Structure formats: C-alpha cells, structure tokens
Amino acid sequence: MLDALIISLQLALTTTLLLLLIALPLAYVLAFVSFKGRTVLEVIVALPLVLPPTVLGYYVLLMIAPDSWLGSAWASVFDSSLAFSFSGMVIASVLYSLPFAVQPMQQAFRAVPKSWLELGKTRGMSIKPMLRHIILPASKGGVLVAAALSFAHTMGEFGVVLMVGGSIPGETKVASIALFELVEMQQQQEAAQLALILLAVSFVMLSVVYSINRKPLVAGS
Amino acid sequence: MQYSKQFEAKHDDVVRLVSGSTGRLYNQIKQGAPFDIFIAAGSQHIDLDNPNKAMGYGYLGIQFGNRFTTDLQELLQPNIHKIAIANPQTAPFGAAAKQVLAQAGLWEKLTPKLVYAQNAMQASMMVNQGLVDAGFVPVQAAQAVITRIPYTVFLLSNTVIAKDFYTPLPAASFPRRRESTSHTTLSLDSRLRGNDR
Numbered sequence: 367m368l369d370a371l372i373i374s375l376q377l378a379l380t381t382t383l384l385l386l387l388i389a390l391p392l393a394y395v396l397a398f399v400s401f402k403g404r405t406v407l408e409v410i411v412a413l414p415l416v417l418p419p420t421v422l423g424y425y426v427l428l429m430i431a432p433d434s435w436l437g438s439a440w441a442s443v444f445d446s447s448l449a450f451s452f453s454g455m456v457i458a459s460v461l462y463s464l465p466f467a468v469q470p471m472q473q474a475f476r477a478v479p480k481s482w483l484e485l486g487k488t489r490g491m492s493i494k495p496m497l498r499h500i501i502l503p504a505s506k507g508g509v510l511v512a513a514a515l516s517f518a519h520t521m522g523e524f525g526v527v528l529m530v531g532g533s534i535p536g537e538t539k540v541a542s543i544a545l546f547e548l549v550e551m552q553q554q555q556e557a558a559q560l561a562l563i564l565l566a567v568s569f570v571m572l573s574v575v576y577s578i579n580r581k582p583l584v585a586g587s
Numbered sequence: 588m589q590y591s592k593q594f595e596a597k598h599d600d601v602v603r604l605v606s607g608s609t610g611r612l613y614n615q616i617k618q619g620a621p622f623d624i625f626i627a628a629g630s631q632h633i634d635l636d637n638p639n640k641a642m643g644y645g646y647l648g649i650q651f652g653n654r655f656t657t658d659l660q661e662l663l664q665p666n667i668h669k670i671a672i673a674n675p676q677t678a679p680f681g682a683a684a685k686q687v688l689a690q691a692g693l694w695e696k697l698t699p700k701l702v703y704a705q706n707a708m709q710a711s712m713m714v715n716q717g718l719v720d721a722g723f724v725p726v727q728a729a730q731a732v733i734t735r736i737p738y739t740v741f742l743l744s745n746t747v748i749a750k751d752f753y754t755p756l757p758a759a760s761f762p763r764r765r766e767s768t769s770h771t772t773l774s775l776d777s778r779l780r781g782n783d784r
Contacts, residue, residue, distance in 0.1 A: 532702035
C-alpha cells in the first residue's frame with residue numbers, strides 16, 4: 367500500500383513538473399497570440415476533460431507500443447519498453463492532466479492588465495523578460511493553481527494508468543489501482559485506509575486551490 | 588459467449604452478459620443484483636447456498652506472438668522482456684499461472700518481466716497487440732494447455748429455465764468461457780421465463 371502511494375506521489379510530482387514546462391508556452395500562445403488554428407489547439411488541450419480515460423489510454427497504448435515510432439525509438443535509446451513502464455505512465459499522465467495545467471495559466475495570463483504589457487513593450491522587452499518580470503509575477507496564483515490541480519488530478523488518475531501501467535508492484539501500481547485491487551480481493555480494512563488517505567490528499571490539494579483562488583490572482587487587479 | 592449465441596439461436600430471446608471478477612459479481616449478487624445465472628471461476632469460496640450448479644473448466648496456455656507453447660523455459664529467453672499475466676490476486680487465471688510458475692521454480696526469476704492485466708482476456712489482448720512479448724492467456728482445450736481452471740455455474744433465479752440450457756451438458760463439455768477470468772454472468776431476459784417450454 368505504501369509502495370503504491372509512493373509511486374502515485376512520484377508520478378504526480380514528475381507529471382506536475384513536466385506539465386508546468388509544457389503548459390507555460392501553450393498557455394502563453396493561447397493567451398496572447400492569435401493565429402489560424404488557435405481554436406483547434408484550444409480544443410485539443412481541453413479534450414482530456416471530456417474524453418473517457420479509456421479512450422485516452424487506448425491511444426496512448428498505441429502510441430507507446432513497442433512497434434510504434436515512439437516505442438521503438440525509446441527502446442533503441444533506453445533499451446527498455448515504454449509500454450507498462452513508469453515513463454509510459456508519465457506520458458499518459460501529462461496528456462491526461464494537460465488542461466488542468468494550461469487553463470488556469472491561460473486565464474491568469476489573460477488577466478494581466480494590458481497597460482503592464484504595453485509598458486513592457488514600450489521598454490523594448492522581448493518575450494523572455496516580459497514573462498519573467500511582468501507576466502509570471504502577476505500570474506503567480508494561476509501557476510500555483512495549475513500545479514496543484516495537475517498534482518491532484520494525477521493522483522486521482524485511474525482509467526488511463528490502468529490501461530497503460532500494467533499494475534506492476536513497485537513500478538506502475540499506483541494508489542488508485544491498489545485500492546481497486548484491494549476491493550476486488552475484499553480486503554475491506556486496507557481498502558478503507560487507502561481510500562481515506564486518497565480522500566485526504568484530494569481535500570488538501572483542493573483546499574490549496576480554493577485558498578489561492580480566494581486571493582486575487584493578479585496583484586492589483 | 589458462444590453459448591449465449593447458441594441459446595439465442597434456439598430461442599427467441601436475448602441473453603445479456605455481465606462480466607466482471609468473481610469477487611465483484613459475488614458482492615453484487617449478495618446485495619440483490621437480479622442475475623439468473625452466475626459463472627464463477629476458480630476455487631474461491633462462494634457461499635451462495637444454491638443446489639443448482641454445474642462445473643466446467645477454463646484452460647490456460649502461453650502465447651508468444653501468434654504461437655502457443657507449453658514450454659515454460661522459453662519465458663526465460665533474454666529476448667522476452669515483458670510477459671502479461673492476469674493479476675494473481677484477483678483473477679483465477681492469474682492465480683493458476685502463478686501456481687504453475689511457482690511449481691516450476693520460475694516465479695521469482697520471471698517476476699521482473701511480469702505485467703499485470705485485469706484478467707486473462709486482457710493479457711491476451713496485450714500479446715495480440717504486440718504490447719508484450721508473451722502472456723498467459725485462455726486457450727481452447729485442444730491447444731497447448733498448461734493448466735485448467737475450474738469454474739462453477741450457479742442458477743440463481745427460481746424461474747424454470749429451459750432444460751436444454753444446462754442439465755444435458757456433462758461438466759466436461761461445458762463451453763469454455765471466452766471471457767476467461769471475467770466470470771461471465773448470464774442475465775436472461777425476463778421474457779425468457781414465459782416461453783421456455
């Protein structure tokens with residue numbers, strides 16, 4: 367049980383860190399750049415919100431299968447299979463929690479006062495210093511919410527990791543799957559403990575999100 | 588499943604299959620789920636106090652790509668990286684596979700290669716899609732069988748069910764369930780009750 371919880375935490379942390387890196391440029395583009403395929407990109411980012419996890423799991427499995435381009439490239443570099451590995455689960459989790467990272471950041475970026483951005487522009491700032499000195503400090507709350515939601519959503523993942531992970535103890539068996547198996551085995555006591563822990567984690571993470579949201583996301587707005 | 592098709596062909600009726608692990612379905616039945624027939628795999632303790640039951644067997648084999656074998660040693664080959672097995676803790680086919688491996692003294696050696704499926708059909712899917720190199724899968728009796736898994740069929744409802752639906756079948760000829768560990772429960776449409784005889 368402890369094993370599974372640790373794997374869940376590792377998966378959630380890795381996914382959250384990766385997502386912050388991936389979501390930042392995506393959120394920036396969606397917030398500030400208007401281009402032709404923007405709606406399509408927005409829809410793609412939001413898809414995991416409504417897709418059945420099994421659909422996502424199915425496509426991720428196809429994507430990381432040993433005979434796929436990604437799976438075979440991975441195998442030739444790392445000499446191990448991507449399917450049913452921790453890395454494969456990370457890929458699936460990043461896709462699954464993508465909207466939870468992008469959308470809060472995108473909203474926070476959009477809420478940065480126009481005048482601040484224009485001030486930066488008149489000083490001849492390029493994207494990087496603008497992000498570092500104006501946009502990110504102003505949308506710290508949104509970034510924190512993105513991180514907390516990505517973490518909580520990954521902890522609560524079930525259908526996708528069930529398909530992609532292979533439930534290997536100590537490697538891919540996460541807490542939610544361990545709980546499922548405990549119930550199947552009718553080990554009610556352990557199941558109750560694990561369920562309570564997961565409930566507490568979710569409660570704490572959401573409390574963090576709501577307490578951040580209570581404060582104004584953007585200083586001065 | 589093939590059996591439900593046979594039944595549907597003979598009778599003007601529909602068989603609704605509900606598949607799940609024995610434990611889960613057992614819980615559902617205990618809580619009053621309206622099933623007519625319950626097929627429970629493995630030798631798990633099923634306390635249903637039901638005299639109307641029959642026995643049958645499911646068969647387990649090892650699949651490499653498109654090939655079947657009974658040679659457990661083949662699993663040790665270095666080019667076999669991942670082996671799919673139904674979860675031995677929840678699926679009778681997985682438990683049977685583990686027992687076979689343990690008896691051959693291979694369980695410890697092969698553990699690092701194992702990938703756990705929810706049931707043996709899922710293990711079969713993993714092999715067929717090339718996601719794993721080999722797997723413990725359900726097979727036909729005529730194929731390479733490494734062990735067999737008993738299952739029990741319980742008639743749950745008091746309704747009269749057509750005699751040819753169960754009694755004339757000797758246990759040995761009971762159809763192998765294609766669902767393997769997904770212990771199929773047949774839930775017969777209530778209309779069945781009227782037009783059986």
